[in-house]
Amino acid sequence: MAKKKGCLFKIGIALLIFIGMIFVLFCMVLIMPSEEYETVNYDIPNMRDYYTHIKGNGEDKVTLMVYMVGSDLESDGGAASEDIAEMAAANADNINITLQTGGAAEWENASISDGKTERHIIKNGELQNVENLGETQMTSPNTLTDFIKWSAANYPADRYELVLWNHGGGTALGFGYDEMYPDDMLSLSQIGNALSDSGIKFDIVGFDACLMGTIETAYMLEPYADYLVASEEYEPGTGWYYSEWLKNLSDNTSMPTVEIGKKIVEDYINGPDSSFFDSNTLSIVDLREIPYTYSKLCETMQQEEGVLDSRYSVISQARYNAKSFGDGEYEQIDIKSYIEECGKSDTELGKVLRSAVKYSSSSSYNSNGLAMYFPYDYPDYYAEIKTETDKFGYNGYNSFFDRFLSIMGTGQMNYSSENDYSDYSWYDNTNYDTYNVSDELEVKDKGDYFALSLSDEEWDKINGINVWVYVDDGDGYVDLGSDNVYEFDDDGDLMVDFDYYWVALNGQVVPFYFEYETPENVKDGYTYGYVPAVLNGNEQIEMMIYWDEKHPDGYLAGYRPYSKEENISVPQKGFKQLKNGDTLEFLCDYYTYDGEYDGVYSYGDKIVVNGDITVGYEYVGEYDTNICYELTDIYNNSITTEMIELKMN
Numbered sequence: 001m002a003k004k005k006g007c008l009f010k011i012g013i014a015l016l017i018f019i020g021m022i023f024v025l026f027c028m029v030l031i032m033p034s035e036e037y038e039t040v041n042y043d044i045p046n047m048r049d050y051y052t053h054i055k056g057n058g059e060d061k062v063t064l065m066v067y068m069v070g071s072d073l074e075s076d077g078g079a080a081s082e083d084i085a086e087m088a089a090a091n092a093d094n095i096n097i098t099l100q101t102g103g104a105a106e107w108e109n110a111s112i113s114d115g116k117t118e119r120h121i122i123k124n125g126e127l128q129n130v131e132n133l134g135e136t137q138m139t140s141p142n143t144l145t146d147f148i149k150w151s152a153a154n155y156p157a158d159r160y161e162l163v164l165w166n167h168g169g170g171t172a173l174g175f176g177y178d179e180m181y182p183d184d185m186l187s188l189s190q191i192g193n194a195l196s197d198s199g200i201k202f203d204i205v206g207f208d209a210c211l212m213g214t215i216e217t218a219y220m221l222e223p224y225a226d227y228l229v230a231s232e233e234y235e236p237g238t239g240w241y242y243s244e245w246l247k248n249l250s251d252n253t254s255m256p257t258v259e260i261g262k263k264i265v266e267d268y269i270n271g272p273d274s275s276f277f278d279s280n281t282l283s284i285v286d287l288r289e290i291p292y293t294y295s296k297l298c299e300t301m302q303q304e305e306g307v308l309d310s311r312y313s314v315i316s317q318a319r320y321n322a323k324s325f326g327d328g329e330y331e332q333i334d335i336k337s338y339i340e341e342c343g344k345s346d347t348e349l350g351k352v353l354r355s356a357v358k359y360s361s362s363s364s365y366n367s368n369g370l371a372m373y374f375p376y377d378y379p380d381y382y383a384e385i386k387t388e389t390d391k392f393g394y395n396g397y398n399s400f401f402d403r404f405l406s407i408m409g410t411g412q413m414n415y416s417s418e419n420d421y422s423d424y425s426w427y428d429n430t431n432y433d434t435y436n437v438s439d440e441l442e443v444k445d446k447g448d449y450f451a452l453s454l455s456d457e458e459w460d461k462i463n464g465i466n467v468w469v470y471v472d473d474g475d476g477y478v479d480l481g482s483d484n485v486y487e488f489d490d491d492g493d494l495m496v497d498f499d500y501y502w503v504a505l506n507g508q509v510v511p512f513y514f515e516y517e518t519p520e521n522v523k524d525g526y527t528y529g530y531v532p533a534v535l536n537g538n539e540q541i542e543m544m545i546y547w548d549e550k551h552p553d554g555y556l557a558g559y560r561p562y563s564k565e566e567n568i569s570v571p572q573k574g575f576k577q578l579k580n581g582d583t584l585e586f587l588c589d590y591y592t593y594d595g596e597y598d599g600v601y602s603y604g605d606k607i608v609v610n611g612d613i614t615v616g617y618e619y620v621g622e623y624d625t626n627i628c629y630e631l632t633d634i635y636n637n638s639i640t641t642e643m644i645e646l647k648m649n
Helices: 015-031 071-075 079-089 141-154 188-198 215-221 243-251 257-270 287-306 308-321 335-341 348-356 379-390 398-415
Strands: 062-069 096-102 117-123 126-134 159-165 202-208 225-230 281-286 332-334 357-362 371-373 450-452 462-472 477-483 494-496 501-505 512-517 526-535 539-548 555-561 583-591 597-608 615-619 625-633 638-640 644-646
Touching: 062 079, 062 141, 062 243, 071 079, 079 096, 079 117, 079 126, 079 243, 096 141, 117 141, 141 159, 141 188, 188 215, 188 379, 202 257, 215 225, 215 287, 215 371, 225 257, 225 287, 243 257, 257 281, 257 357, 281 287, 281 348, 287 308, 287 348, 287 398, 308 335, 308 398, 308 462, 332 335, 335 348, 335 371, 348 357, 379 398, 477 501, 477 526, 494 625, 501 526, 526 555
Parallel strands: 062 096, 062 159, 159 202, 202 225, 477 512
Antiparallel strands: 096 117, 117 126, 225 281, 281 357, 332 371, 450 494, 462 477, 462 625, 477 583, 501 615, 512 526, 526 539, 526 583, 539 555, 583 597, 625 638, 625 644
């Protein structure tokens, strides 16, 4: 059974006009060529010159520095060793390739010492060890600085390229996870300090790491490099594909930098491992254009700050609907997507954004090459992140965030006494006039089903809807989870009902928790959520289920480890994949008839993996159920209807 999509807005479009539009679009698709991302150059006043000047005719000397923090990516899968093999396979002897490896307890490459930090070069298709630094912390700014200085001193060049290889945590967390020093990462300001202390100006700084394609990263890097190559989204564990672009650069050491970046992007998106992850994004950004782009972003946000009282609902819904990355945990959204949701895409900001991103490609919708930090779901972290970005002068619209979060906080405090932001440094204690939907969402019996009736004004304040289902197994209630399946009746009321079909794996109903759905008007949109399980009897995981245009019945994208941490944690690279012979036991929360939480229990039969796991919807069975609908409003309040008991006849 395919997933049904709900709609918050009742749109009346004449059928004949709709059919006519579809016909026109169909004809356009037939005659139009496939879209190509073309470089756009906006005329920016007083833009600085490039730090790197290319001689041309293949006369340039190139040194590529790879700062490789192996971490669990290496010790649990050998991803770093695989990329080193790709670099060696390029036989790129016309360029200097220096590596510093460390941060991993174990290495699959026999030439690299476990638990140590070492320096190498790649020459004649082989990794050659140059120096052992012992137990050195790879997430120390000084360690990065020393590696850059060592590389430049021993392998001087006309063009310096730097790749930072490991985990990335975006603007909030920065870069790098060292297994021997797990409590530290390199923040953006520390990376900037390390580059400044090195005294080297780079042609490209690239992050083969998750979530580093942000304007905050770009702004920090601008004094030290001409271009940034980075991903807005998670990366798969295998990361970039190195062989082809290194070979191209070796064949022509004067290759234009944008062409290098374009080749890196294309090889990554279309490389041999691209099918293992369905949300690849990568772009090359001209850092010379970032100061002007930043100034236009500041102007836009400052203008919105002045009208936040009247436009808060619009801004909140734009933030909610904008393309987000990292499962929303890192508060990063695509800038172009956000300004489009705000109705400001045809502005100077939109034009300079399109120019700054010289090339971008993605297998994920609405990823346009440059993200921004926008606090929304986790305001507790905002003050700390604001302090961090202020260290490198990125503070031009903090007052917008202060005011936005203050209005949102007031809306939460007016709804529930459990939320209190009055002591937060950003909260301004203004008595904002917030409009709250009633917290007593009573449903009415319409005969064949129950329904929730709200005014149009109240529906306009709702950002999201999903249903929660609890099955009575005779001893208590099994929490089957949540899903974004909902429907409105002809009166515009939300139907509070359940058709007794639920997410199933290999034909077996399983607990499922909805996480995200793209806005309904988005081309190539998707929905995803997770199924909690135990892998091979000892590892608690979350199995990631996706629905999209190609997979209307859903597919298993892989799994991620379950995390109990309340703080923002270092993201893994992509999803891990199940192997034949793996066992899966599904988990459910359980409640007594009094509504008391009774713990986590196994649910259903154990599955032994043997080929692909099928995703679908199956009949839950002859059980009484309790259901409720959860509404998320513009202040991020979660409001639930009363619980409705559905009896089987």
